[in-house]
Amino acid sequence: MNRLLSVLIAIVCGIAAVTANDSRLVYILPLDDEIGSTTWQHTKRALDEADRISADIILVHLNTYGGSVLHADSIRTALLHCPVPVIAFVDNNAASAGALIALACDSVYMRGDATMGAVTVVNGSDGSAAPDKYQSYMRAMMRATAESHGKDSAGIWRRDPLIAEAMVDPRVVVPGLIDSTRVLTFTANEATEWGYADGIAENIGQVMESVGVTEFRIRKFEPTWIDSVMGFFTNPAIQGILIMLIIGGIYFELQTPGMGFPSVVAIMAAVLYFLPLYFTGIASSWLIIMFIIGLLLLLLELFVIPGFGVAGISGIVCIAASIIIGLVENFSFEPGHTDLSVICRATLTFVAAVAAAAGVIAFLSSRFAPKGFGIKSELTHCQDIDQGYIGVDTTPAKLVGRSAIAVTALRPGGKIEIDGTTYDAVSSIGFVESGTLLTVYKFENAQLYVR
Incomplete structure (x- = not known):
């Protein structure tokens, strides 16, 4: 009896093991918020x-x-290069x-x-359409993404690139689908009819059934608070403020x-700028x-070496370069590894932040600093008598010979x-009697000497 029970248990366990091995592991990545730095961080971690x-x-x-x-472009690129069906x-x-x-x-349900x-690029301030150069870039991005799916055996695009462009530009005409007066937005039925969706499904189970997967296990990405914090501080707007x-x-x-409040602010901003980039793998420790x-x-040039020369310029270059490169993901010195347009975009972000900082500094200096705008260290400050400073009177030194x-x-x-002055x-x-005529012959240690 015990032997029979052992055999039955072994058979059941074997069947369960075979079933588990036959089931497919489906990893779910929810993207149900505004696409930004946080969703990009979530996507990277989820794919890993x-x-x-x-x-x-x-x-x-x-x-x-x-x-x-x-x-969105970063997420698009990561999904296109993903070796697992998406x-x-x-x-x-x-x-x-x-x-x-x-x-x-790879497929859409x-x-x-x-x-x-409705993929038209809009201005974040008022929602109006961005200039045509931005629309042109988005058209090309959508077209390239559609073309990446290739053609079928009959030589027809699986995802028509012209339809992808029509989602961006209202001037694009797709015969039988849309005229040239509005941007294209698909319903589920329209997307399925025109090849932009592979089917209609009401839940994940129906999606899996549509792709022929009946046995599957689900693993869902669970973001942590650290992911949200890292995503917040890698947001371009927040990086500009930092x-x-x-x-x-x-x-x-x-x-x-001296170690005052400005030093603390600069150090904290630098920490909040570089550490999220380091922990998310965007920047290396050498930055x-x-x-x-x-x-x-820079400090050596200002406080040790007189003038402003090689050390100061090198310091400014190092600071600027480290901040700019920090805005470029996976930067490499290898030729062709890093897209020049990404570097230019990072440089423009840095220049815009510097210009904004200069404006704020000029405003605060004009309001709260009477000496005005410019680098005027206290080490070069002149202590004028008019400002209440008191020093040793040097007038008696001019009386020598009188x-x-x-x-x-x-x-x-x-x-x-x-x-008339005593x-x-x-x-x-x-000893000299009162009323004697004398001559001042020296001034030493703040004292007049006569003979």
């Missing part, structure tokens, strides 16, 4: 985790109205940047009431040397070292008079 656990399928659960083109499930919305991300997936499209604080802190610290070296060179009259007896010290003096010839 999916690779680590050997996921068979990655399902991007989309419900977004769009967001940053920069981060499925997009548009739960409700895949608007703007969300449509770009959906198009980058939409709920019956979902929509996808750069402003670094520059402003350094400037105001040069006004009043932080370069920034510190730049600060040391004639004087002893107004009191000098024993040998006493008082003399020159041009001074203390010491006789070098011993």
Whole structure:
């Protein structure tokens, strides 16, 4: 009986093991917020985790109205290069940047009431359409993403590139689908009809059934608070503010040397700028070292080496270069590894932050600093008498060689008079009677000497 029970248990365990081995591991990445630095950080970590656990399928659960083109492009590129099949499930919305991300997936499934499209680049301030050069770049990005799916055996595009362009530009005409007066947005049925969706599904189970997967296990990406914090501080707008604080802190610290409030602000801003980049793998440790070296060179030039020469210029270059390179993901000195346009964009961000910092500094200096705008260290400050400073009176030194009259007896010290003004003096010839005519022959240690 015991032997029979053992055999039955072994059979059940074997069947369970075979079933587990036959089931597919589906990794779910939810993108249900505005596309930005946080969603990009989540995507990178999710793809790394999916690779680590050997996921068979990655399902991007989309419900977004769009967001940053920069981060959407980064997500698009990562999905296009992903070695694991990627499925997009548009739960409700895949608007703007969300449509770009959906198009980058190997297959797309939409709920019956979902929509996808409207990829026109807009200004963040008022929502108006951005200039045509931005639209041109987005058209090319959408077209290239559609073309990446290739053609079928009949030589027809699986994802028509012209339709992708029509989602960006209202001037693009797709015969039978859209005229030249509006930007294209698909319903689920339209997307399926025109080849931009592979089917309609109401839940993840139906999506898996549509791709022929009946046995599957789900592993869902769970963001941590650290991911959110890192995403917040790697947001370009926040990075621009941190750069402003670094520059402003350094400037105001040069006004009043010493570890004061500006120093604390600059150091904290530098920490919040570089550490998230380091922990997310965007920047290497040598960038932080370069920034510190730049600060040391600048301080050396200002407080040790007279003038402003090689050390000061090298310090400024190191600080600027470390900040700019920190804005470039996976920077490399290898030719062709880093896109020049990304470096130019990072440089423009830095220049804009410097210009904004200069404006803030000029405003604060005009309001709160009477000496005005410019680097004016306290080490070069002139202590004028008009400002209340008191020093040793040097007027008696100018009396050497003048004639004087002893107004009191000098024993040998006493008082003399020159041009109606009385001074203390010491006789070098011993006792002198009051009223004696004398000559001032030296001024030493703040004392007049007569004979």
